[in-house]
Amino acid sequence: MSEKLDVIIFGASGFTGKYTVFEAASVLQNYRWGIAGRNREKLENVLKDMGAKAQRNLTDIPIILADIDDEASxxxxxxxxxxxxxxxxxxxFFGEAVVRACLxxxxHQVDVSGEPQYMxxxxxxxxKQAEQRKVYIISACGFDSIPADLGIVFIEKNFDGVxxxxxxxxxxxxxxxxxxGAGVHYGTWESLVYGLAHSHELREIRSKLFTEKLPKFNPVxxxxxxxxxxxxxxxxxxPxxxxxxxxVMRSxxxxxxxEHKRPIQMHAYVAFKSWIAAILVALVGVSLGILTKFSFGRKLLLKYPKVFSLGFASHEGPSEALMERVRFSFIMRAIGWPRSDRLSEPTDQYTDPPSKTLTVKVSGPNPGYGATCVALLSTAVTILKxxxxxxxxxxxxxxxxxxAKTSLISELEKHEHGIKFEILANK
Known part of the structure; x- marks a missing residue:
């Protein structure tokens, strides 16, 4: 067998995969890495095209042939x-077989799933099997949900209190x-459609996964x-x-x-410049929620993504010109109590209302196919190191x-398409 590699990027000829290869040229430059998929010619073209884009010679990067329908591969x-x-x-559809192979x-395996039912x-x-095999299986390592989940890690490190x-x-x-081009590729749209269609599965999964309730929060x-x-x-x-x-709540x-740490409550929102924009998006969301419940509706959504997403999703995906001009930021406002008011047990209740706030900003470029790819590769590097x-x-x-206890945040901040964490206000 050939020498073992540090990292392999599977699905490298897909839309997200090829931009992950581009970022790997810099993020993984000190590691032995390869790419994998089912079509050698497509994979060779990815190395050629992304190598030219990155101004690196990637022709010597190992290619591994693997097919999602071939468990042996x-x-x-x-x-x-x-x-x-x-x-x-x-x-x-395609994640579980890879998880089984890795186990x-x-x-170890990392991915960019934004599908709660799957994760x-x-x-x-x-x-339990992953613990026994000493393997880490970590999803949501992209735009969903590194900024939010590591943002809360950053908040706790800087809050100086509870x-x-x-x-x-x-x-x-x-x-x-x-x-x-549109804002996201068809694959992301497809995941959203099926996630909404099967959202009812979460109740049963969670009833088995989370058998004990978290302590009651005060204030709620x-x-x-x-x-x-x-x-x-x-x-x-x-919302x-x-x-x-x-x-975040799983973390x-x-x-x-x-660790017997008091859990943090969290709600997430998305901001718009006007009432009109917010109302239009809300109407699209309601329409999606209705259409995904029916087979005919799902077929329409998947056949005409650009129509039903108001141009946001398409089979072609966003152009590179658009991706390079998009930036994102998460403004995260934390409320709690100063260190002097710390309680002895996480289940103890405060009698006074929260009196301390911290506002942070987590930001970066090209959320779907720049920062996401850097974040994904940075999690792999962090596992290795x-x-x-x-x-x-x-x-x-x-x-x-x-x-939470690694230097992933510092790793994310190193790269051109990385993610920046900063404090805006501490009161």
Whole structure:
């Protein structure tokens, strides 16, 4: 067998995969890495095209042939590396076979799934086996949900007290005028459609996965109205439809159960410049929620993504010109109590209202296919460098739980398309 690689990028010829290869040229430059997929010619073209874009010669990067429908090839691929970076989604269809291969091979795996049913089902089915095999299986290592989950890690490190709750507000903007392409590729849209269609599965999964309730919070962080104007970001806001809250709460549950740490409450929102924009997006969201419940509706959504997403999603995906001009920021407001008021037990209740706030900003460029790819690769690098700082010896974990005590935040800040963490106000 050939020499074992540090990292293999699986699904490298897909839309997300090829930009992960581009970022790997710099993020993984000190590691032995390869790419994998089922078509050698397409993989060779990815190395040629992304090498030219990165101004690096990638022609010597190893190519491994693996097919999601061929379990033997998946196992052989997993045995060739220490960390497998899985870019092959939707994960509810293609993720589990890769997880099984990694568990059998004793190989860590990271991916960019934003599908709660998939992530929580993998934890339910494979967490004990991952612990026994000393393997880390970590999803949500991209735009969903590294900024939010590691943002709360950053908040706790800088709060100097006890955090009760966090509200997160996503803002995006595009620099300059640019045309060509939509905001996300069809694969992301497909994951969203199937996630909404099968959202009812979460109740049963969670009833089995989370058999004990978290302690009651005091005061309770109540959700905001469906549409509201926030004084924190001076914008009209809606609930954030991504997986940030579910991922964050999985991390908080893990830290409570493993370290007896008081869980943080969290709600996530997305900000818009006007009431009209927010109302249009809300109407699209309601329409999606209805259409995904019916087979005919799902077929329409998947056949005409650009129509039903108001031009945001397409089979072609966004143009590079558009991607390079999009920036995002999460404004995260934490409320809690100063260190002098710390209680002895996480289940103890405060009698005084929270009196301390911390506002942070987590920001970066090209959220879908720049910062996401850097974040994904940075989690792989962190496992290679600092597995001794990660909890236990393995498990199926969200990123906040997995990387809370590592230097992942510093790793993310190193790169051109990385993610920056900063304090805006501390009162």
């Amino acid at each position: 998946l196992l052989a691929m997993a045995k060739r590396c220490r960390v497998l970076v899985n870019c092959c989604g939707p994960y509810r 059998e091979a004793g190989t 929580e089902n993998m934890q339910l089915k494979y967490n 955090v009760n709750s966090v509200e997160s507000y996503l803002q995006t903007h595009t620099k300059g005028e640019v045309s060509g 962080l109540k959700p905001r109205p469906l549409i509201f104007r926030s004084e924190i970001v001076n914008s009209v806001c809606l 954030f439809p991504g997986t940030d809250r579910s991922v 908080q549950r893990f830290l409570y159960e493993s 600092e597995s001794d700082k990660m909890p236990g010896s393995g498990g199926v974990l969200p990123p906040g739980a997995a990387f």
